[in-house]
Amino acid sequence: MSIVNIRQGSTRLVDTKKVHLRGALYVAEARTRAMMKWFWMILAIAVANPALYLISVGIGLGGLIDKNVGSAGIDGVKYLTFLAPALLAQAAIQSAMDETVYPTIEGFKWYKVFYSMNSTPLSGGQISLGVFLTALFRTVYTVILYFLVMWFFGALDSPRAWLAIPTAIFAGVSFGALMQAVAAKLENENIFFVVLGRFIMMPLFLFSGTFFPLTSMPFFLQWIGWISPLWHATELGRYLTYGHEISSSMVLIHFAVLITMLVAGLYLSARIFTKRLAK
Amino acid sequence: MSEFLISARGLTKKFGDFVAVNGIDFDVRKGESFGLLGPNGAGKSTTMRIIGATSQRDAGTITILGKDPEKHGPQIRAHLGVVPQQDSLDMQLTVVENLYIYGRYFGLPRKFVKGKIEELLTFAQLEEKRDAKVETLSGGMKRRLTIARALVSEPEILMLDEPTTGLDPQARHILWDRLFRLKEQGVTLVITTHFMDEAEQLCDRLIVMDKGNIMAEGSPASLIKDYSTKEVLEVRFGSDRNQEVADKLRSMCERTEELPDRILMYTEDGETLLEQIYAADLHPKTSLVRRSSLEDVFLRLTGRTLIE
Structure with a gap:
């Protein structure tokens, strides 16, 4: 018989209290399943990206720099040691952004899956948080893989190098949360992608003290670093991994900026999701 | 609970200066198949989104399953099955995965959902497509999957927004047959359509809407008798x-x-x-x-x- 049983008991089994508590996890579960369809792609990016950077910039450029500055090093250490926390944070930012921006636009505009999620007991805030948690998961995965590749290339000569893992993840999710809020607000994504790639991601990568200390930049360009999660995370990463000298008040400021970005991003994103779904 | 599953009085929704729904009254009884007939832009979908407890009204009152959607959105949505105008399936996931994740959104236990999926695949005639990615399905199959998805929680009310728009005649007839079976089983249906044949086939009672207002109400036969x-x-x-x-x-x-x-x-x-x-x-x-x-x-x- 091809008739579906409509009184089998899920009316009793439907559990709004459970959804209220765990809704974001259900969304994350669904998002993770979708992400896993790209497993090999994500793995390839996560491994190839650091491998290429370490060979070209780390070994090529690094070798040249180390030879010229001699034992003084950059910031007192080998170039690769200096560079590692920044590269790690950059990878975290990229993957967190991929996993917040695209699914958010897809959910609101391309396939409108958020609307069908919202026709269940799930709330806009839970959907927003679920997307974010999936991005967090991917960021952790990417950063750990990146770290392993660095280790493989012998790019880690500080015993505390692993401390750059949490700072990188921190940078990634802070930026990801903000970008998720921006993406949720978008009506026209085409212009956004052009702006994001050329005028946000690229300058952030180049002007955040990634390849050289921010202070070597003329002062009027340093503001880019100040608003960049990449710079704050990199400074923290350098401080933790090899003892890069910063004052304790700066340590606090770096933390505060990243936390503020994260909290503001999560709050705004939840609000914008809720509003847009209720339109 | 009263005999009405949905009861609206003076229901109003505005978008800026535009009045999408203009103070309408209607009731939906348990077990009936209730239709909203009208052209595009009549306010049908807006009304559906208010009934679906996702969009809030600007004036008037509405109770759905005895509750006010402004205060009890998730509790109401827990007992609705919604088939939106656009399928909004997760294109990257398979047929089975789409049903599974949707069941989870209602807090249903994994084991229950897994059993339910088999039943729904048979209902939607998608057994052979169970592990196919949704993006490879035809329009009619996607539509049936969307309906199956809405049934995963055994809803009190099944809401269908333009269920057969964009489908070829054969796919429409398959879909009507499925919906008719649900109706026979006593599922309360709320359907919007701009196809008169669909309204005649599926609705026990309907309201005719135009520009946010209700123009007439009754069974298809009585409306034809009264107005033509x-x-x-x-x-x-x-x-x-x-x-x-x-x-x-x-x-x-x-x-x-x-x-x-x-x-x-x-x-x-x-x-x-x-x-x-x-x-x-x-x-x-x-x-x-x-x-x-x-x-x-x-x-x-x-x-x-x-x-x-």
Whole structure:
């Protein structure tokens, strides 16, 4: 018989209290399943990206720099040691952004899956948080893989190098949360992608003290670093991994900026999701 | 709980200055199949989103399953099955995965959902496509999957927004058959459509909407009886002559409607009327006698056709 049983008991089994508590996890579960369809792609990016950077910039450029500055090093250490926390944070930012921006636009505009999620007991805030948690998961995965590749290339000569893992993840999710809020607000994504790639991601990568200390930049360009999660995370990463000298008040400021970005991003994103779904 | 699953009074929704739903009243009884018929932009989908407890009203009252959606959104949504106008399936996931994740959104136990999926695949005739990615399915299959998805929680009310728009005739008939079976089982259906044949096939009772207002309410048969004649004679004289003969035709029957390409003549007996036209030495290029439909009701009420 091809008739579906409509009184089998899920009316009793439907559990709004459970959804209220765990809704974001259900969304994350669904998002993770979708992400896993790209497993090999994500793995390839996560491994190839650091491998290429370490060979070209780390070994090529690094070798040249180390030879010229001699034992003084950059910031007192080998170039690769200096560079590692920044590269790690950059990878975290990229993957967190991929996993917040695209699914958010897809959910609101391309396939409108958020609307069908919202026709269940799930709330806009839970959907927003679920997307974010999936991005967090991917960021952790990417950063750990990146770290392993660095280790493989012998790019880690500080015993505390692993401390750059949490700072990188921190940078990634802070930026990801903000970008998720921006993406949720978008009506026209085409212009956004052009702006994001050329005028946000690229300058952030180049002007955040990634390849050289921010202070070597003329002062009027340093503001880019100040608003960049990449710079704050990199400074923290350098401080933790090899003892890069910063004052304790700066340590606090770096933390505060990243936390503020994260909290503001999560709050705004939840609000914008809720509003847009209720339109 | 009262006999009404949904009860709305003075329901109003505005988007800026635009009034999408203009103070409408309606009730939906348990087990009935209730339709909202009207052209695009009539306010049907907006009304559906308010019933679906996702969009909030600006004025008036509404209770769904005895609760106010403003205060109990998630509790109401827990017992609704929603089939939106656009399928909004997760294209990257398979058929089974789509059903599974949706069941989880209701807090249903994994084991229960897994059993339920088998039943739903049979219902939607998608057994062979169970592990196919959704993006590879045809339009009709996607639509059936969306309906199956809405049934995963065994909802009290199944809401369908334009269920067959964009489907070919065969796919529509398969879908109507599935919906008819649900109706037979006593599922309460709320359907919006701009197809009069769909409304006639599926709805026990319907409201005719236009520009945010309810124009009429009743069963398809009673609406036709109240607002139209038994038969309609459609005649075409060619676009140049239609205007010319219109005055003569008007005096020959109860009422006429002049459309750009043809003239509709409302009468109890179409064949006899046609004979009279020939007797008056008017020779239409084509003629057709048919029974009145909801399309005629809508034309009478608004002066416009449903699909423009």
